[in-house]
Amino acid sequence: MSEKEELEKEEVNPQTAESGSEESGEASADQSDDIQKQLEEEKAKFVRLYAEFENFRRRSAKEKLELIGTSTADLMKDILPIVDDFQRAIESNKSVEDIDAIKQGFELLYNKLFSILSTKGLRVLDSKGGDFDPESHEAVAQVPAPEKKLKGKVIDEVEKGYTLNEKIIRHPKVIVGS
Secondary structure, three states, X not given: OOHHHHHXXXXXXXXXXXXXXXXXXXXXXXXXXXXXXXXXXXXXXXXXXXXXXXXXXXXXXXXXXXXXXXXXXXXXXXXXXXXXXXXXXXXXXXXXXXXHHHHHHHHHHHHHHXXXXXXXXXXXXXXXXXXXXXXOOEEEEEEOOOOHHXXXXXXXXXXXXXXXXXXXXXXXXXXXXX
16 A cells, blocks of 8 residues: 555544544533532532531530539539538637637538538549659658658648549649658
8 A cells, every 4th residue: 555545544534523523522511511510519518518517616615615604603502501601600700719619610611611622523632751753743842851761752741732533733732852
């Protein structure tokens, strides 16, 4: 075969070429429409999901604030009888001459208050005589240890420490032996 014959075979009929490109154009237009629809659907899903998340976040924050307010109100209701007891004690102490009765009254009020706080999860950290731990103690002074075995130990407690539901809310202030 000559070159001319080969070129003639390779030539494409212009009518078939146009109809083929029209078909592929229609197919690509359909495809782009489908892709555009999918994109719009995905955008709509994303917007709904984002709105749901924002609503969840706001609702959670509101519930958290309400929970804090409710727990504070519960504690206040439990402490109000002690406030009443203090008022009665103040009135009673104006006319009482017996110091022992006053001391017993204060002890009763303290015990009542601490028992209410204990039911809410408050615990005293006992640190006197134990090893000094910088994570759970606050050293306010360091003194020479009276005995060798008290070196690095808590010799005295200046201020008690407390935990609330196993979390330290106030570190004990201690004096450490050196």
